[in-house]
Amino acid sequence: MSSNPQPSQPVDHLFRHARLATLVADDTRPSNGPSNGPSYRPGYGLIDDGALAVRDGRIVWLGSDATLPRFTARQETDCQGQLLTPGLIDCHTHLVWGGDRFQEFEMRLEGVAYEEIARRGGGIVSTVRATRQASEQALYEAALERLRCLSAEGVTTVEIKSGYGLDVASECRLLRVARRLGEQQPVRVRTTFLGAHAVPPEFAGRADDYMDLVVGDMLEAVVDEGLADAVDAFCEGIAFSPSQVERLFLAAKPHGLQLKLHAEQLSNLGGSALAARHGALSADHLEYLDEAGVEAMAAAGSVAVLLPGAFHFLRETQRPPVELLRRHGVPIALATDLNPGSSPLYSLLTALNLGCLLFNLTPTEALLGVTRHAAQALGLDDEIGSLEVGKRADLALWGVTEPAALMGQLGFNPCRGRYLDGRLCWVGEADAPGERP
Ligand code: DI6
Numbered sequence: 001m002s003s004n005p006q007p008s009q010p011v012d013h014l015f016r017h018a019r020l021a022t023l024v025a026d027d028t029r030p031s032n033g034p035s036n037g038p039s040y041r042p043g044y045g046l047i048d049d050g051a052l053a054v055r056d057g058r059i060v061w062l063g064s065d066a067t068l069p070r071f072t073a074r075q076e077t078d079c080q081g082q083l084l085t086p087g088l089i090d091c092h093t094h095l096v097w098g099g100d101r102f103q104e105f106e107m108r109l110e111g112v113a114y115e116e117i118a119r120r121g122g123g124i125v126s127t128v129r130a131t132r133q134a135s136e137q138a139l140y141e142a143a144l145e146r147l148r149c150l151s152a153e154g155v156t157t158v159e160i161k162s163g164y165g166l167d168v169a170s171e172c173r174l175l176r177v178a179r180r181l182g183e184q185q186p187v188r189v190r191t192t193f194l195g196a197h198a199v200p201p202e203f204a205g206r207a208d209d210y211m212d213l214v215v216g217d218m219l220e221a222v223v224d225e226g227l228a229d230a231v232d233a234f235c236e237g238i239a240f241s242p243s244q245v246e247r248l249f250l251a252a253k254p255h256g257l258q259l260k261l262h263a264e265q266l267s268n269l270g271g272s273a274l275a276a277r278h279g280a281l282s283a284d285h286l287e288y289l290d291e292a293g294v295e296a297m298a299a300a301g302s303v304a305v306l307l308p309g310a311f312h313f314l315r316e317t318q319r320p321p322v323e324l325l326r327r328h329g330v331p332i333a334l335a336t337d338l339n340p341g342s343s344p345l346y347s348l349l350t351a352l353n354l355g356c357l358l359f360n361l362t363p364t365e366a367l368l369g370v371t372r373h374a375a376q377a378l379g380l381d382d383e384i385g386s387l388e389v390g391k392r393a394d395l396a397l398w399g400v401t402e403p404a405a406l407m408g409q410l411g412f413n414p415c416r417g418r419y420l421d422g423r424l425c426w427v428g429e430a431d432a433p434g435e436r437p
């Protein structure tokens with residue numbers, strides 16, 4: 001054994017004395033042991049008094065602080081025993097829109113159903129009218145304010161859908177705003193083309209004709225400008241049928257676009273099974289999903305993205321089949337579904353709380369749902385979503401020690417730091433202490 005000291009390795013940022021929630025493995029669960037003893041910490045992959053080193057934006061080492069190799073760090077953060085998690089991932093939002101829908105909130109409370117409002121020409125289509133009138137800059141500024149709410153709670157990656165333009169120029173405008181947020185703000189953005197969100201007024205009663213436009217000129221414009229990473233559709237009685245959705249999937253796949261689907265939100269049309277057959281990354285909502293759909297998702301490895309905000313705002317009573325999803329090993333993600341109609345929810349921490357209390361998710365499942373499984377729902381699980389050597393150093397530092405404190409309280413934001421590629425930064429704050437990555 002050599003007595004020479006190890007040479008010191010240069011790193012950019014060293015986090016020390018953190019309670020790391022790696023979300024990688026269940027390294028504290030006693031094998032065959034009790035599942036409810038006082039020391040039981042299920043599945044967070046906790047490392048108490050841990051350290052994590054970052055070089056070139058990636059995690060290069062993590063483990064117990066006591067076993068820290070010799071590093072020379074340009075920057076060091078003493079986490080004082082507090083929780084350090086992967087940066088949170090909101091894998092389903094409709095962040096860019098114009099106008100608001102609070103009159104519809106009132107209508108629903110006066111007894112008019114969400115679907116009825118849509119049939120009367122309100123709902124999604126009313127946001128489309130307001131969005132078409134808004135300038136790109138106005139849309140950007142409104143979206144930035146919303147994004148800031150998410151990032152203040154430790155969100156480092158956001159998926160943003162179009163779907164409130166519904167003509168070629170307006171859909172492209174929404175996706176351009178989403179792309180620009182990712183370029184100009186310290187946040188990772190994935191964009192999804194949702195031209196098949198609703199039938200716009202000028203195509204009323206002609207959904208197939210509108211679908212011709214979506215799979216034709218609209219998709220072509222989106223692809224030509226490189227505006228989308230994925231496509232999505234609303235598969236529902238008030239929107240598009242499974243065969244219309246299939247046309248979109250078949251048109252999108254040759255362009256290398258990933259597939260996602262709003263499915264089984266208000267009724268069961270078999271959308272999730274269709275999406276799974278086409279290898280979709282995820283099916284989202286899923287309140288009316290049946291076991292056949294769950295089996296199809298399990299076979300395809302699709303993620304079930306649950307959206308308790310929409311469930312809450314629509315006062316839905318049918319819960320997604322969480323027990324079936326567990327039994328068949330379908331990964332569950334949670335997201336805000338942030339949109340002006342069914343889910344004006346600007347808080348992923350609240351979505352965690354609602355996921356636990358309304359859908360019976362365990363706190364571990366909930367945290368996995370906004371980290372590892374959310375990364376999987378975006379096809380980014382090789383890059384983000386857990387603390388592992390080689391992954392990007394997207395991190396959230398919290399002023400708490402217990403992971404359950406992230407979802408076990410409401411209206412208190414414990415986020416103390418948000419790091420993208422290992423650098424401290426906040427969306428919308430030009431003079432934040434960290435530089436822009
Ligand atoms: N389902 C939803 O919950 C959102 N879109 C969708 O397909 C709602 C969109 C809205 O009401 O504006």
Ligand code: FE
Binds near residue numbers: 339
């Ligand atoms: Fe949605």
